[in-house]
Amino acid sequence: MPPTVMANQARPWMPDQSQSRSLDSAVSDGARESAGAASTGDGQPQLRRRRRRWRIAAAVATAVAGGTCAWWWAGHGPAPGSAPLLLYGNVEIRQVDLAFGVDGTISDLFVDEGDRVNAGQVLATLEQEPFVQSQAAAAAALTSAEARLAELVAGFRSQEIDEARATVASGEAAIENANVNLKRIEQLFKTGNATPQALDAAQLVQRTADAVLRQARATLSLRMEGTRTEQIDQQRAEVEARRASLGIQNYRLVKSKLLAPNAGIVLTRIREPGAVVVPNSPVLTVSVIDPVWIRTYVDEPNLGRLVPGTSVRVDTDAGKSYAGNIGYISPTAEFTPRSVEAPSLRTELVYRVRIIVANPDGNLRQGMPTTITVPRG
Numbered sequence: 282m283p284p285t286v287m288a289n290q291a292r293p294w295m296p297d298q299s300q301s302r303s304l305d306s307a308v309s310d311g312a313r314e315s316a317g318a319a320s321t322g323d324g325q326p327q328l329r330r331r332r333r334r335w336r337i338a339a340a341v342a343t344a345v346a347g348g349t350c351a352w353w354w355a356g357h358g359p360a361p362g363s364a365p366l367l368l369y370g371n372v373e374i375r376q377v378d379l380a381f382g383v384d385g386t387i388s389d390l391f392v393d394e395g396d397r398v399n400a401g402q403v404l405a406t407l408e409q410e411p412f413v414q415s416q417a418a419a420a421a422a423l424t425s426a427e428a429r430l431a432e433l434v435a436g437f438r439s440q441e442i443d444e445a446r447a448t449v450a451s452g453e454a455a456i457e458n459a460n461v462n463l464k465r466i467e468q469l470f471k472t473g474n475a476t477p478q479a480l481d482a483a484q485l486v487q488r489t490a491d492a493v494l495r496q497a498r499a500t501l502s503l504r505m506e507g508t509r510t511e512q513i514d515q516q517r518a519e520v521e522a523r524r525a526s527l528g529i530q531n532y533r534l535v536k537s538k539l540l541a542p543n544a545g546i547v548l549t550r551i552r553e554p555g556a557v558v559v560p561n562s563p564v565l566t567v568s569v570i571d572p573v574w575i576r577t578y579v580d581e582p583n584l585g586r587l588v589p590g591t592s593v594r595v596d597t598d599a600g601k602s603y604a605g606n607i608g609y610i611s612p613t614a615e616f617t618p619r620s621v622e623a624p625s626l627r628t629e630l631v632y633r634v635r636i637i638v639a640n641p642d643g644n645l646r647q648g649m650p651t652t653i654t655v656p657r658g
Contacts, residue, residue: 366586366655370577370636374647375569376548380561381407382536387556392565394550397643398541404565405539407558412537416530423523430516436507445501452494459487545570568647571640575605577653578631581614586655587634594654595638603645605638605653 385407392404466483469475549566552558575595579587587607595603611633636653638645645651 365657366579366583368577368579368634368653368655370575370634370651370653372645372647372649372651373574373576373635375574376647377542377545377567377569378563379404379539379542379565379567380563381405381539381558382560383407383412383533384559385411385537385557387552387554387558387564390550390552390554390564392547392550394547396547398545398547398567400541400543402541403538404541404547404567407537409534409537412530412534416527416534419523419527419530423520423527426516426520426523430513430520433508433513433516437504442501442504445497445504448497449494449501452490452497456487456490456494459483459490463487539564541567543567543569570643570645572637573640573645573647574608575636575638575651575653577634577636577651579610579634580629580631584610584632591655593636593656595636596652596654597645597649599644601644603638603640605636607634607655608637609635 388406388408390405392398398404463483463486466475466480470477470480545567547565548568551566552562552564558564587610589607589610591607593605593607595605597603614630614632616630
């Protein structure tokens with residue numbers, strides 16, 4: 282900074298010699314005119330001129346004093362942005378309509394309007410018997426399908442293979458005996474010692490024994506090769522279907538109980554025990570009380586002073602203060618809603634701001650007006 286400017290800022294302003302002479306001359310002229318008017322007797326015009334000069338002198342003095350004050354305030358007043366920023370807003374109305382995810386008959390309602398509830402608390406239930414029985418049936422069907430799949434994957438037991446081998450051996454013995462018997466009957470028939478009926482019977486026994494042997498050998502081959510992969514894949518798909526069915530029944534059983542998703546207060550009890558409800562039909566309305574959101578607005582000149590995560594103080598008309606932080610700043614401007622308390626902002630473009638505040642005592646009620654203090658930055 283130049284020495285001249287520093288010197289001017291260091292010493293208070295004083296009128297210079299020309300201004301002092303102008304003031305002195307104005308006062309002297311006024312005095313002389315008063316004296317002349319008194320001596321000549323022509324007082325009215327001179328009195329008006331004297332008053333006009335006095336008004337000019339007073340205007341000059343006022344301008345000088347105003348300039349001095351402005352100079353002092355520019356050097357010693359608060360810097361822009363150094364004072365805390367005050368915003369005005371309201372606690373947002375946040376509520377949840379709770380409903381069962383399945384149809385059924387309401388058996389119990391454990392809360393009433395005005396009751397405080399905690400997250401995860403059971404608020405109401407449907408009749409449980411249909412859901413429990415359906416779940417048990419689905420679980421049994423899954424167990425059966427899994428057992429069948431394990432059987433197919435394991436294949437035949439060694440005893441079953443031995444049984445098939447024994448059947449093949451028996452068939453081979455039977456066909457051998459049938460062939461010997463057929464040859465004997467054919468020789469007797471040629472010599473006329475056997476009837477045609479005996480020959481036909483021997484041939485039938487031989488063909489039957491041969492068919493039984495082929496069947497026994499096919500059965501042994503199947504048991505030796507094991508279960509077909511297509512059968513295993515089909516049974517695996519059956520198991521997955523049964524498992525999905527059990528999952529649906531588990532879901533239905535869970536949704537037959539109405540749980541509080543968050544801590545809050547019951548605002549409305551819509552249904553009563555005994556009522557038949559359909560899925561997603563509202564039964565209770567619960568407000569969200571902790572944490573609460575406060576909606577406020579900031580104009581563009583002060584937008585740069587707000588940063589998400591900044592700690593703020595929230596005051597209510599009841600004289601209570603709460604600690605909060607800036608959670609969200611809208612990227613788009615909008616006209617200020619009528620609910621904003623500051624009249625100077627109601628016709629300006631502003632940005633919506635969300636303040637997140639802990640509400641341990643539950644005294645921040647929905648719709649309550651608040652004052653938010655953003656610390657100087």
